[in-house]
Amino acid sequence: MTSLLDNGANLNGSIDDPVIVVLQLTGGNDYMNTVVPYNDPLYRDYRPTVNVGEDEVLTLDDQIGLHPTMGPIRDMYEEGNVAILHGVGYENSPRSHFRSMDIWHTCEPDTLGTEGWLGRVVRELDPNKENVVTAVSMGPALFRALVAPDVPVATVENIDSYGLLTDITPEEKLNRVLGRYKRMYSPAIGSGPVMDYLGQTGLDALKGAEILNVAPEQYTSTVEYSDSSISRKLKGIAQVHLAGLGSRVFYCDHGSFDTHADQLGIHNKLWSQVSQGIRDFFDDLEEHNAADNVVMFLFSEFGRRVYDNGSGTDHGAGGVCLAIGKGIKGGQYGQYPSTKASDLDQGDLIPDMDFRSVYTGLVEDWLGLDPVPIVGGTFEKPDFILK
Amino acid sequence: MTDSNLSLMAHLMRRAGFGASRDELERRVEVGYEATVDELLNPQTQDPVDIYEFLRYYPLWWKPGTMGGLGHASWVWRMINTKAPLQEKLCLFYHQLFATGVAKVDHYDEIEDMIDSFRDQGLGHYKDLLMMVAQSPAMIYWLDNHENHADSVNENWGRELLELFTMGVGNYTETDVRECSRAFTGWTLKHKLPRFHMGRWDWEYEFRPEDHDYSEKTFLGHTGNFDGEEIIDIVLSKPPTAAFIARHLYSFFVADEPQVPAWSVTPPNDPKAVQFIADALMESDYHIGTVLGKIFNSDFFKDARFERVKNPTEVVIGTLRLVEDTERPAPETMNWASQIGFMGQELLNPPSVEGWHSGIEWINSGTLMKRTNFTAEMISDLSKPGVVKIINRIKASGSSPEDVVDACLDVMGPLDIPAESRDELLDHAKNLGEIDWDDDRPGQGGAAKATEILQLVVSLREYQFA
Numbered sequence: 077m078t079s080l081l082d083n084g085a086n087l088n089g090s091i092d093d094p095v096i097v098v099l100q101l102t103g104g105n106d107y108m109n110t111v112v113p114y115n116d117p118l119y120r121d122y123r124p125t126v127n128v129g130e131d132e133v134l135t136l137d138d139q140i141g142l143h144p145t146m147g148p149i150r151d152m153y154e155e156g157n158v159a160i161l162h163g164v165g166y167e168n169s170p171r172s173h174f175r176s177m178d179i180w181h182t183c184e185p186d187t188l189g190t191e192g193w194l195g196r197v198v199r200e201l202d203p204n205k206e207n208v209v210t211a212v213s214m215g216p217a218l219f220r221a222l223v224a225p226d227v228p229v230a231t232v233e234n235i236d237s238y239g240l241l242t243d244i245t246p247e248e249k250l251n252r253v254l255g256r257y258k259r260m261y262s263p264a265i266g267s268g269p270v271m272d273y274l275g276q277t278g279l280d281a282l283k284g285a286e287i288l289n290v291a292p293e294q295y296t297s298t299v300e301y302s303d304s305s306i307s308r309k310l311k312g313i314a315q316v317h318l319a320g321l322g323s324r325v326f327y328c329d330h331g332s333f334d335t336h337a338d339q340l341g342i343h344n345k346l347w348s349q350v351s352q353g354i355r356d357f358f359d360d361l362e363e364h365n366a367a368d369n370v371v372m373f374l375f376s377e378f379g380r381r382v383y384d385n386g387s388g389t390d391h392g393a394g395g396v397c398l399a400i401g402k403g404i405k406g407g408q409y410g411q412y413p414s415t416k417a418s419d420l421d422q423g424d425l426i427p428d429m430d431f432r433s434v435y436t437g438l439v440e441d442w443l444g445l446d447p448v449p450i451v452g453g454t455f456e457k458p459d460f461i462l463k
Numbered sequence: 464m465t466d467s468n469l470s471l472m473a474h475l476m477r478r479a480g481f482g483a484s485r486d487e488l489e490r491r492v493e494v495g496y497e498a499t500v501d502e503l504l505n506p507q508t509q510d511p512v513d514i515y516e517f518l519r520y521y522p523l524w525w526k527p528g529t530m531g532g533l534g535h536a537s538w539v540w541r542m543i544n545t546k547a548p549l550q551e552k553l554c555l556f557y558h559q560l561f562a563t564g565v566a567k568v569d570h571y572d573e574i575e576d577m578i579d580s581f582r583d584q585g586l587g588h589y590k591d592l593l594m595m596v597a598q599s600p601a602m603i604y605w606l607d608n609h610e611n612h613a614d615s616v617n618e619n620w621g622r623e624l625l626e627l628f629t630m631g632v633g634n635y636t637e638t639d640v641r642e643c644s645r646a647f648t649g650w651t652l653k654h655k656l657p658r659f660h661m662g663r664w665d666w667e668y669e670f671r672p673e674d675h676d677y678s679e680k681t682f683l684g685h686t687g688n689f690d691g692e693e694i695i696d697i698v699l700s701k702p703p704t705a706a707f708i709a710r711h712l713y714s715f716f717v718a719d720e721p722q723v724p725a726w727s728v729t730p731p732n733d734p735k736a737v738q739f740i741a742d743a744l745m746e747s748d749y750h751i752g753t754v755l756g757k758i759f760n761s762d763f764f765k766d767a768r769f770e771r772v773k774n775p776t777e778v779v780i781g782t783l784r785l786v787e788d789t790e791r792p793a794p795e796t797m798n799w800a801s802q803i804g805f806m807g808q809e810l811l812n813p814p815s816v817e818g819w820h821s822g823i824e825w826i827n828s829g830t831l832m833k834r835t836n837f838t839a840e841m842i843s844d845l846s847k848p849g850v851v852k853i854i855n856r857i858k859a860s861g862s863s864p865e866d867v868v869d870a871c872l873d874v875m876g877p878l879d880i881p882a883e884s885r886d887e888l889l890d891h892a893k894n895l896g897e898i899d900w901d902d903d904r905p906g907q908g909g910a911a912k913a914t915e916i917l918q919l920v921v922s923l924r925e926y927q928f929a
Contacts, residue, residue: 174722174723215807217820257922334816337609
């Protein structure tokens with residue numbers, strides 16, 4: 077096994093540093109059927125078909141309950157480890173998945189953002205780029221939230237096969253070629269941002285593979301993850317976290333939550349996968365006594381239309397975020413947006429909490445960083461992190 | 464024949480196809496650039512790929528229905544073997560634009576039918592493509608238009624028609640989305656028969672008059688009892704549509720643009736070129752073949768060498784066409800199809816209706832590894848006839864480190880790389896010692912040393928560009 081210090085891992089941190097795991101619910105998760113206003117008579121008027129039955133809802137209080145597949149999250153809520161952040165979004169929602177996701181990723185609602193908010197977080201956490209696995213994204217795609225110039229991100233689809241030119245044998249030849257590769261990828265001055273990015277990515281890949289390869293080797297657990305893509309991703313994250321490589325930001329996604337049609341079945345399946353995956357993940361961390369410094373954050377690019385369309389729901393505006401972990405002050409934050417017809421904007425819930433306020437809480441209170449440059453301004457934050 | 468002609472032809476074939484071997488490039492240079500463009504624009508002049516050859520080997524992949532993961536293998540095989548590469552490249556262009564995936568549709572046959580329609584109609588009028596897509600059962604199911612009823616409108620298709628397939632964000636209101644969607648009510652698919660009994664059944668477009676909203680609509684300032692086709696006509700008459708499609712063509716065939724969601728807030732990198740394409744679209748009634756001819760013959764196209772990051776399909780298909788011995792249907796065909804997915808572009812299964820993010824966003828640490836690992840493995844496989852041909856060309860150029868490095872760069876492009884990168888290759892070649900072409904020991908002889916240089920060449924940053 078390669079020495080961690082040689083690879084620059086874990087140089088400037090300790091195993092107890094706060095870690096954030098972002099789970100993106102891609103496609104526009106339906107707020108009203110996730111955190112259900114089951115006691116609101118309007119709910120059933122708006123949702124004659126696409127509703128959660130009153131006898132199925134997992135009640136949290138006399139107004140609000142969770143989707144029936146979210147048992148594991150309800151349990152954690154009751155233990156005080158889940159914050160429900162109501163009515164999150166931003167003004168003038170474009171109701172476009174892609175534009176909206178960009179806005180959530182970059183914190184730039186008016187112009188084109190090129191830097192992701194978590195990319196800026198990584199830059200603050202590791203300003204000298206001492207650890208190329210400070211951020212790990214479960215690929216194949218690299219999420220824009222993590223992209224920032226000169227910030228390394230290890231994008232890992234399958235941690236077991238993460239390596240460069242692994243087919244080359246014998247080892248002597250492999251080392252010779254990788255040595256040259258490293259020299260060829262060393263940034264050539266003035267060759268432009270695209271070449272610089274490629275160069276940096278190549279070097280990060282080389283270094284990151286050496287570091288990450290130890291994670292599955294070291295990992296043992298009695299937790300058997302349920303069988304879904306999100307569970308596999310969360311297991312990969314657990315492996316890296318438990319290897320103590322100094323990773324602080326993890327990213328994964330699940331979907332598609334774009335339930336224009338057949339919503340009841342799809343939403344059921346997706347939320348049972350997400351809930352079970354989260355339970356397995358935290359069980360795994362608990363087993364290794366490594367859960368205390370991990371907060372998971374769930375968001376979606378928008379909520380869905382208040383009225384159902386007979387089979388599903390169309391694109392909406394205000395949504396819900398969840399924050400989960402022992403570092404969370406459990407409870408509900410903000411107000412469920414008014415469902416009165418006169419209070420809707422083009423049939424959608426009006427968000428009352430800016431998504432950047434939520435980010436501000438995570439960045440300042442959990443990660444201990446100055447939130448203003450990261451989220452692009454000053455936002456009043458909900459107080460959902462234990463201090 | 465001059466090198467600049469060869470280099471230009473290589474550029475054309477990378478963009479209008481999936482690259483070409485040096486032998487093919489030399490043949491095409493003899494024929495000439497404009498004649499080659501003409502040939503590419505007339506795929507009917509070439510013998511079509513005999514897809515039944517593939518299906519004789521792999522009958523299971525005829526209508527794979529819901530069987531996971533490999534419905535795209537026959538398309539991959541077609542891309543490797545086509546003599547009309549622009550036709551397949553356009554299928555990829557449209558698949559990226561009208562992204563439709565099995566993750567939801569759960570029916571390969573229907574998406575393959577859509578790709579077949581792109582193959583048949585891709586060089587024709589964009590309106591015909593839009594009508595085909597609007598009535599494609601795969602698209603109807605993908606964007607829920609079967610749930611778009613006279614008495615309960617589903618906006619999914621109506622919105623994406625405007626946002627992704629024609630105008631782009633910012634050129635219509637939420638009311639337009641709704642009115643547009645109403646015009647497509649009743650455009651549905653015939654009920655599929657039960658799953659799992661004798662496999663998936665074909666779907667079929669069906670118009671249900673009783674489920675169509677015939678009342679008046681006001682859309683983009685026009686009022687009338689519009690149906691879907693009239694909506695498409697109105698949309699195509701608007702300059703933002705021509706500008707939007709022009710930008711797609713530019714980004715796919717000429718040079719990387721920012722990602723599509725940014726287009727509403729970021730002007731094109733080359734506004735004049737995009738305007739030229741938009742004008743060509745309007746003048747030709749959106750005739751894609753005519754417009755592509757103008758693009759390929761334009762100076763801005765010819766000057767845009769290596770200004771696009773190859774997409775994963777280009778990486779894999781380009782490599783396979785280069786190394787040859789990949790033409791016969793073989794178990795590896797399935798692996799090659801999967802490789803494209805490992806690099807981030809699982810065909811027939813895009814991540815969302817937006818398609819894939821392209822350009823530099825193809826590259827991250829994981830996908831860069833997959834690209835490098837795949838091309839380096841293939842280019843060093845001396846059992847492949849195309850690799851042997853490449854080695855023979857290198858051999859013919861000499862045995863000094865300079866000869867070998869320059870020949871490698873030439874035959875793999877020609878690639879123009881910075882002096883620092885060439886120096887690295889040269890240094891590596893020198894360290895390997897004199898290339899003795901008579902030494903044919905596996906792993907150590909002249910050919911083995913040359914393939915090591917080739918592996919480094921395909922690992923270069925510059926090799927990621929087309």
